[in-house]
Amino acid sequence: MMLLASLTALVLWLGQAMGGPGGLKFALLFAVVMNFGAYWFSDKIVLKMYGARLIGQEEAPKLHSIVNNLAQKMGIPTPKIYMMAQEAPNAFATGRNPQHAAVAVTEGIMRLINEEELEGVLAHELAHVSNRDTLISMIAATLAGALSHLANMAMWGAMLGGGRSRDDDRGGNPLIALLGMIIAPIAAALIQMAISRSREFLADQTGAALTGRPLALASALQKIEGWKKEIPMQGGSPSTAHMFIINPFSAKGLSGLFSTHPATADRVKRLEEMAYGGLPIR
Numbered sequence: 001m002m003l004l005a006s007l008t009a010l011v012l013w014l015g016q017a018m019g020g021p022g023g024l025k026f027a028l029l030f031a032v033v034m035n036f037g038a039y040w041f042s043d044k045i046v047l048k049m050y051g052a053r054l055i056g057q058e059e060a061p062k063l064h065s066i067v068n069n070l071a072q073k074m075g076i077p078t079p080k081i082y083m084m085a086q087e088a089p090n091a092f093a094t095g096r097n098p099q100h101a102a103v104a105v106t107e108g109i110m111r112l113i114n115e116e117e118l119e120g121v122l123a124h125e126l127a128h129v130s131n132r133d134t135l136i137s138m139i140a141a142t143l144a145g146a147l148s149h150l151a152n153m154a155m156w157g158a159m160l161g162g163g164r165s166r167d168d169d170r171g172g173n174p175l176i177a178l179l180g181m182i183i184a185p186i187a188a189a190l191i192q193m194a195i196s197r198s199r200e201f202l203a204d205q206t207g208a209a210l211t212g213r214p215l216a217l218a219s220a221l222q223k224i225e226g227w228k229k230e231i232p233m234q235g236g237s238p239s240t241a242h243m244f245i246i247n248p249f250s251a252k253g254l255s256g257l258f259s260t261h262p263a264t265a266d267r268v269k270r271l272e273e274m275a276y277g278g279l280p281i282r
Contacts, residue, residue: 038142052082093125120217123207218271
């Protein structure tokens with residue numbers, strides 16, 4: 001709640017800095033509209049982005065069986081199951097709540113990991129659904145995107161001369177607005193990263209506790225990480241990286257500082273601690 005409130009405050013602060021009370025109202029309206037769109041439509045958008053298709057039980061009986069069993073254990077409705085025509089092994093969950101959730105897996109993950117590892121991956125994704133991480137991540141990504149859009153608008157407005165009168169500038173501080181254009185998107189990325197990383201650790205622990213096999217999930221994470229460079233994700237957008245169990249896009253240079261996932265080695269270490277008694281499994 002604190003991190004999401006901080007993102008909202010950044011949006012409003014940048015709006016205030018850009019245009020005073022009028023800018024604040026615009027930023028508030030912009031954030032509301034963006035969040036409304038994210039709440040209702042982001043799951044459909046991302047599924048379409050990756051060409052995911054709904055699959056029935058007759059097409060993938062093993063996959064359906066695993067998801068059904070895990071959903072029953074977790075006490076949530078069984079999500080819709082989608083398949084992505086991607087050789088890169090990966091998976092993600094989406095949806096605004098457990099009643100409207102979906103889990104998507106790639107064709108590659110069905111071939112490159114075993115059944116116990118697949119169960120661990122799916123338990124992790126259903127943990128995101130149960131923990132409401134899908135909604136949290138959508139809101140965080142939307143607010144971060146809103147900040148970037150506001151900063152871009154302010155930058156282009158300044159480059160084109162703005163065209164505002166002095167009366168229109170009341171309440172807006174040009175220096176603070178300039179700092180906001182630079183600082184706000186960076187701060188938003190850091191906050192979004194903090195939210196995503198903490199939820200990944202929690203989903204690992206929840207999913208491993210559900211199956212009782214932390215090492216199976218650890219093995220799946222290592223395999224997916226190992227295959228990432230060999231079989232890269234085709235298409236898609238880095239803005240959706242936080243949704244996947246492993247970031248499918250390579251982070252190079254300074255962009256690695258803004259990774260939405262903890263280091264795979266750190267996640268594996270925690271799962272091994274669960275398996276060997278360092279953390280509770282149940």
